[in-house]
Amino acid sequence: MSWWAATLATVLTGLPSQAGSVADYPEFPYPATAYSEPYRGQFHFSSRGGWMNDVNAPLYYNGTYHLFFQHNPHGLAWDTMHWGHATSPDLVHWTQKPISLEPGVHPGDLWSGGGVVDTLNTSGLRTGTEAPIVVFSGTNGVIIHYSTDAGRTFQTYDGGRKVVTPSGTSRDPKVFWHAPTSRWVMVVWSDGGGNGVDLYNSTDLLHWTWRSRYSAGWLFECPDFFPLAVDGNTANTQWVMTDASGEYVIGAFNGTVFTPAWTVPQRMDMGRNTFDGAFYAGLVFSNLPDGRTIQMVWMPSNRGSTWTGSASFPAELKLRTFPEGVRLTRFPIAEIESLRTQSNSWSNRTITSDPATDPLAGIAADTYELLAEFDLTGATASRFGFKLHARADGSADRSVTYDRAAQTLDGAPLAPVNGRVKMRLLVDRGQLEIFGNDGKLSVTDNVAFNSSPASQGIRLSAEGGSVKLVSLQLYRLGSIWGPGESTLDTNLTGNWKAAGGTWQDVTGGKQGTAGSATNGFYLSEQTGTDFTYEGDVRIVNGVAAALTFRANADATQHYTLNVHTGMGVKLWRPGRDIALYPAPIVTGRTYHLKVSAQGARFRVYLDGGTTPIIDATDTAYASGRFGLNVFESTGLLQNILVNAPGFRTNLAGPWRSTAGTWTEPLGGKQGAVAGDGFFLSAQTGSNFTYEGDVRVVNGGLAYGGAAALTFRANADATQHYTVNVDTMGMVKLWRPGRDIAVYPTPIVAGRTYHLKVVANGARIQVYLNNGTAPVIDATDTSFASGLFGLNAHDATALIQNVNVSP
Secondary structure, three states: OOOOOEEEEEHHOOOOOOOOOOOOOOOOOOOOOOOOOOOOOOOOOOOEEEEEEEEEEEEEOOEEEEEEEEEEEOOOOOOOOOEEEEEEEEOOEEEEEEEEOOOOOEEOOOOOOOEEOEEEEOOOOOOOOOEEEEEEEEOOOOEEEEEEEOOOOOOHHHHHHOOOOOOOEEEEEEEEEEEEEEEEEEEEOOOOOOOOEEEOOOOOOOOOEEEEEEEEEOOOOOOOEEEEOOOOOOEEEEEEOOOOOEEEEEEEEEEEOEEEEOOOOOOOOOOOOOOOOOOEHHHOEEEOOOOOEEEEEEEEEOOOOOOEEOOOOOOOEEEEEEOOEEEEEEEEEHHHHHHHHHHEEEEEEEEEEEEEEEOOOOEOOOOOOEEEEEEEOOOOOHHHHEEEOOOOOEEEEEEEEEOOOEEEOOOEOOOOOOOOEEEEEOOOOEEEHHHHOOOEEEEEOOOOOOOOHHHHHHEEEOOOOOOOEEEEEOOOOOOOOOOOOOOEEEOOOOOEEEOEEEEEEEEEEEEOOOOOOOOOEEEEEEEEEEEEEEEEEEEEEEEEEEEEEEOOOOOOOOOEEEEEEEEEEEEEEEEEEEEEEEEOOOOOOOEEEEEEEOOOEEEEEOOOOOOOEEEEEEOOOEEEEEEEEEEEEEEEEEEEEEEOOOOOOOOOOOOOEEOOOEEOOOOEEEEEEEEEEEEEEEEEEEEEEEEEEEEEEEEEEEEEEEEEEEEEOOOOOOOOEEEEEEEOEEEEEEEEEEEEEEOOOOOOOOOOOEEEEEEEEEEEEEOOOOOOOOEEEOOOOOOOEEEEEEEHHHHHHHEEEEEEEE
């Protein structure tokens, strides 16, 4: 992220930008898109909407590739930087996820940076089963943010304290593990004394020591630093130092000092390598499972009606020896083969200016890959190459030509190898990537290709003579868009599809709308026979929202369990209302539905109740798909889980909320509340031990946030005792009108704390993290008995393992 941002923001138009808050973090929805707009890449990642620039913290964790990126979701120009987020199972098919770092929720300038997976938990930030994902951002000082839930949410370390502050202007930290010295290394660009990078070491990712500086006038912002084996020989490994424009040098690195082998850098890409060009601010992935070094790069000049910027197709980087020395090569990753839908191939042709010699005559394609090899032995043509998106009048949107005398491909030097030249072209709707001689040459460009049928021709010809075509393959490439759920949290596998109604991604999950007297279904590929199936269901407006199960592919057969305004909770199938539990169901409130299906028996539970509200039998369908449903409504559904452990508690339900949104993700009961919100069980107590695991997922920056256990409450929680952990740095016991006692201690968002309350008459003792001595021992006579419950204050709080004993 750099000085040019303010200038560029005045050039590009867009909607006003704004920061978010805890209430709407992470932000969604984006403008509805089928990813089919003119110039929208079909196999290059772009944001669903808004501005995208630098690639940030690309990494792999537990079967998923994560791509973070500089992002303004509110307009088409640079402004109010967020960290966008996308995930992929294969580095090819990407699903955009909610915002990861949000102004107003995460402190500091959320500018470019890197990230790592702390698999050994050197940071001590791990709070559960997931390894911490730790990312680094900020300007004029580095701030640490981290995730303990596999990248779903991020907290900020130590309130946003800057862990290093280089001299001058600084930004764009890159961090990696250096195995020979068992240390983390941070590389930060700064202009203190001229362009260059400061290098730091750490054993825990949190505390850093300055070690050295590498100064270089060419090295401007967004550094990357990584090792590569020369010609695959690990005994000859060189370190590569790059900057935002793709300039690089190689050299030696001992863990503290980089010693370059060159004084003059080379360029890894020969395209328009500027912030307003087509290749800028790339990074390599961290923690890859197969040892490859894979890079993605920002392509600034791609833009359309609702987005600006895209990413390059992932390229594998290598160091190879050439006559002129060791050079870095870039080549598309092998996974591109998964996008190939159709192919054509030709061999041993002589190409001239005569259209009759063109093997591509009559061929049309929109998004595709070309692989060609030419033998220059005996060639007389001065130039030869391809016209892309060509038309009948001879015009084309772009040409890629080899000049035999100059030995250049697309204007960049490329000498033949054993008399031959190889070309590989990736042609997308707004992107063109050219690779020569197996990655020796890389040229990245943005091209506004005209995808109308009359403009999809491809031409191969030679000028001033002939050249031999050894081989040519054309692969049509399919779309990377479609699979994956952006905002629906679920453990169901496979793709989902709509069967009626309209379905979209919104902040709270998957939202479906069905018109008057109609049903809309959203069905997963996963099927089940006997199971528990549950989820959080809300009627935004209208009649009913529901869970569907044992459905066929078009939902003409199914069981559906809904909440229905004016009726209650209903289990039904086509042709039969199986059972109805009368209850006052209102719009705007979230209900938790759960069904246990065992053969023909169905037991239904509402809002954490331990006694089924419906216990019925029906033999129509033995197995089928899981899904969602809305009827004559707009409904919001989230946390759709099969055979999940759920919210673990021995308290009796049903539970009900007083404020905020209370849902049930995989990790427990979650409340998202501005102000105070209570979630109350149906069970009361006077003297007891009450305990649970509480976590502030994220909270307000200015006044902290709290997660809590509530007890001795009345029905609307206007009377209660509550003991919380508060990110302002305390454990607090309070009731309305009085803070009874406070125990000062650091409380970190994202970390789980165990609270225990022993209440005996007026005496209340509070224990933290299974300590043997109470951290609070106080008396208060206000409330002798009441309901047990949970509380969140100005935060998203996650609470689990809530139990009461005598």
